[in-house]
Amino acid sequence: MEGGNFCCTLLIACCLSVWVTADQYKVYPILGVSGKDDVYAGAWISIFTGFSFFCLGVFGIIGLVSGNRLMVLLYLVLMLFVYMFECASCITSYTHRDFVVSNPNLVTKQMLTFYAAPTAQGRELTRMWDRIMMEQQYCGTSGPMDWVNYSSTFRTFYPEVVSPWPFLCCKRDPNFVILSQEGCRIGHVDYINNKGCFDHIGHAVDSYTWGVSWFGFAILMFTCPVMLVAMYHYTTL
């Protein structure tokens, strides 16, 4: 009956969640530093629930085939539990996405607070921002003016006259030498990366959320009738 397809889907769900937790965009520090990494928690939960669904699917098939009423009852109860967890994972992932990337404020504030801060979190976040700004040639969250308009940890270490923004915001030649420090300092468009990183980070978090939430959602939509059918079977045993 429903078993074969069901198990396959759940294995795929498992894989997807592994993809999320592996964090190919490497934006985990942004979420981790704030103590709000629910997308990853969601992904871990969905790995767990995916696997549980798979095992329970096998268990349920055995129960139904052998016509053992107790096994089917146990199957239903456990399925309900796992279902609840998967729901929670979907909903928290999405809520968390809204919290982090519905507007750039949170990411901006975090960047200003932690960039260049001499703490473990600060170092981790600084590394991440440096890497994104360097690889993607972005600057700041919404643009270089983030660094200028707001007070920040970075500003306490580097006066504005010398470096209004981190030097990784400056455009560089292929040898990674800054094209012109003066040009970068006054913000001439040819010497500074004008684009903010928010799109990149938003895209990463969005695609994780998409994976965990919508795929989980699809699985749950599929599991619901499966369980209803199983309940019906249970009453006719």
Next chain:
Amino acid sequence: MQTHLGSQPTFWEPLALMCSLRPQIANTRFATNNPTLTTVALEKPFCVFDGSLSQGVSYVVYLYVKADAGNSSVTDNSSKPLDTTFQETNGGQLGPYKAATFGVPNCASPPKLSDVTDTQKVSDLLNQYLLRVGDDRSCLYDPNFQGACNPPLVQNTAYRFKYILVDKAAGVMKDQTLWSDQIKTNKMKQSSTIDTWPGRRSGGMIVVTSILSTLMFFLLLGFLASIFCVVNGSGEPETAMETRHESQITQQGVLSVQGSAETAN
């Protein structure tokens, strides 16, 4: 400033240059970060003093800076330029201070702004074209520093600027621009005041939450219903079936016992 000048009819030029020119802030499309918290980038006075230059005399241009409120005289009674410093005027609050001195910009061959993309020339170009007020962090603390100190300005303060042309040998002012319009340095917003509230929830979140809650509700309902069905329904028919089954067995047993008894008989 050059483009501005270029568009004017030539016969207006001397008059315009003499009377109405004032220091201009550098084009914000050219220098996007301007004014900043502590600096203001001004355009150098190209062609502004041309009417006052005479051959064979060497000139120098001074830049005076004052906070909006301070008094505005930059020369003493004998039209000698004041030699006030940043500290003496309390950063321009009490009166203008001399922030920079530089040669008269060359009107005949002004820098080509299109050269800015050339990384070899950009540094020179910016030096020729722009004057960054508030550029020097160290001069205030350097006891050996000579000349006009140009330390960082104060944030969120309105400043005015004035260029004057000085005859180097005589040491007297030959010409001056008007005081510039107010140019206010930026105000720094505290990053702790950024509001991180996400605002409205996205449609996706609402869809996921509402549909999943509904599904969960139906599943629980279904589960309870099936339990109820089984407990309630199994009471009579199933026990009846079982008893019937049992009775059949007992009957069979009885029959077989009877049968065996018969055969025995």
